[in-house]
Amino acid sequence: MSDTSVVTGLGWPVTGGDVANGDATGEGRSAVGWPLGRGTTEPTDGPSNLEREDSVSTGDGAAEPTANAHVDTASELTDFSMSGPLADMDTPIAREAAVALMAVGRRTSPMPRPDRTRVMVVANQKGGVGKTTTTVNLAAALAVSGLKVLVVDLDPQGNASTALGIDHHAEIPSIYDVIVEEGPMSDVVQKVDEFDGLWCVPATIDLAGAEIELVSLVARESRMRKGLQQHLAQDDVDYDYVLIDCPPSLGLLTVNALVGGDEVLIPIQCEYYALEGLSQLLNNIDMVRAHLNRELAISTIMLTMYDGRTRLAAQVAEEVRQHFGDTVLQTTIPRSVRISEAPSYGQTVMTYDAASSGALSYLEAAREIAERGVPSTEVKGESAHG
Numbered sequence: 001m002s003d004t005s006v007v008t009g010l011g012w013p014v015t016g017g018d019v020a021n022g023d024a025t026g027e028g029r030s031a032v033g034w035p036l037g038r039g040t041t042e043p044t045d046g047p048s049n050l051e052r053e054d055s056v057s058t059g060d061g062a063a064e065p066t067a068n069a070h071v072d073t074a075s076e077l078t079d080f081s082m083s084g085p086l087a088d089m090d091t092p093i094a095r096e097a098a099v100a101l102m103a104v105g106r107r108t109s110p111m112p113r114p115d116r117t118r119v120m121v122v123a124n125q126k127g128g129v130g131k132t133t134t135t136v137n138l139a140a141a142l143a144v145s146g147l148k149v150l151v152v153d154l155d156p157q158g159n160a161s162t163a164l165g166i167d168h169h170a171e172i173p174s175i176y177d178v179i180v181e182e183g184p185m186s187d188v189v190q191k192v193d194e195f196d197g198l199w200c201v202p203a204t205i206d207l208a209g210a211e212i213e214l215v216s217l218v219a220r221e222s223r224m225r226k227g228l229q230q231h232l233a234q235d236d237v238d239y240d241y242v243l244i245d246c247p248p249s250l251g252l253l254t255v256n257a258l259v260g261g262d263e264v265l266i267p268i269q270c271e272y273y274a275l276e277g278l279s280q281l282l283n284n285i286d287m288v289r290a291h292l293n294r295e296l297a298i299s300t301i302m303l304t305m306y307d308g309r310t311r312l313a314a315q316v317a318e319e320v321r322q323h324f325g326d327t328v329l330q331t332t333i334p335r336s337v338r339i340s341e342a343p344s345y346g347q348t349v350m351t352y353d354a355a356s357s358g359a360l361s362y363l364e365a366a367r368e369i370a371e372r373g374v375p376s377t378e379v380k381g382e383s384a385h386g
């Protein structure tokens, strides 16, 4: 029933039969290469988002990066809260007021604390999809909501460290000392300024060599897990969340993160080619689950850089939701100038512009994650890979 006449142009191979993802049946694939999941009908069959996007679309599917700061606060709100209270605000002042109220209200209302530390691995081997942005802003959102959060930067680029204002030049003790030298993680954790409950393990350029150095080391896949578990077992350590920022590869550093975590959070950029390579990531996660970490679950898929003016963004979102069901957060992260500016000031968007749509959407996403709680190890909407 594979209908190759329907091409969504989202980057999936059009022809089916992707044996690498472990789909034993090989039947019922969508036009973009996914096996058709439960309830799947026509991929473009009247999604309400598409109708909404049609009415505001300025182009024909080409996702132009937004360069106007003025769209960043009130007018972007409906991007992440299309059906929420802000969708009804029809004057700029009303929307601005609502933003401010939401920002204040959300900040002061605490989020549920998990029973035990949730270790979430933010992974996607595709580069530039928003892994680091999601890691640091989600961490900040959880921290401003009263939770204790540790960010582990596992990318030699050190972008998460930069975004949190943490010095990570070559001499700084870092995650390298933990996974290669087997030093205690407590010695390399740094407090993040401006947040009561936020800490960071930085990454330095040393980590670039770790991928090769690890190959010849004992227990090369589980060194991160060992270091983290020892740290978490200390009496004076009680994080609610640990968020691990992965590099854009499926090498040993990412494997170390997957072995060390309980949950995977996959950010997916709402752009052309967004889904390409995702089968490979899911396949790797399956292998880690089968051999190294049975508890690992894909708990969360987050749609990032959603540009509400394009039909393409809505198509990607629709396709991802059809396949992954409620693993996908309701909250989508809008493409936002404030989000992209914040790291150059060594800040998260939560401190850089707390009332911006970017900050509010990450707060909303954090709340969704916190309120959903810990998932079961069964992966929802992803049976072909389980």
Ligand SMILES: Nc1ncnc2c1ncn2[C@@H]1O[C@H](COP(=O)(O)OP(=O)(O)OP(=O)(O)O)[C@@H](O)[C@H]1O
Pocket: 126, 127, 128, 129, 130, 131, 132, 133, 134, 155, 157, 159, 246, 247, 248, 304, 305, 306, 333, 334, 335, 336, 337, 339, 340, 341, 358
């Ligand atoms: N919601 C957003 N709106 C606008 N720009 C964004 C958004 N999210 C991320 N960006 C920008 O996109 C770029 C890539 O984001 P980011 O560094 O988080 O991706 P990544 O997946 O961590 O990249 P890498 O694979 O290199 O580690 C950055 O310049 C970032 O500022």
Ligand SMILES: [Mg+2]
Pocket: 131, 132, 133, 155, 159, 245, 246, 247
């Ligand atoms: Mg990154």
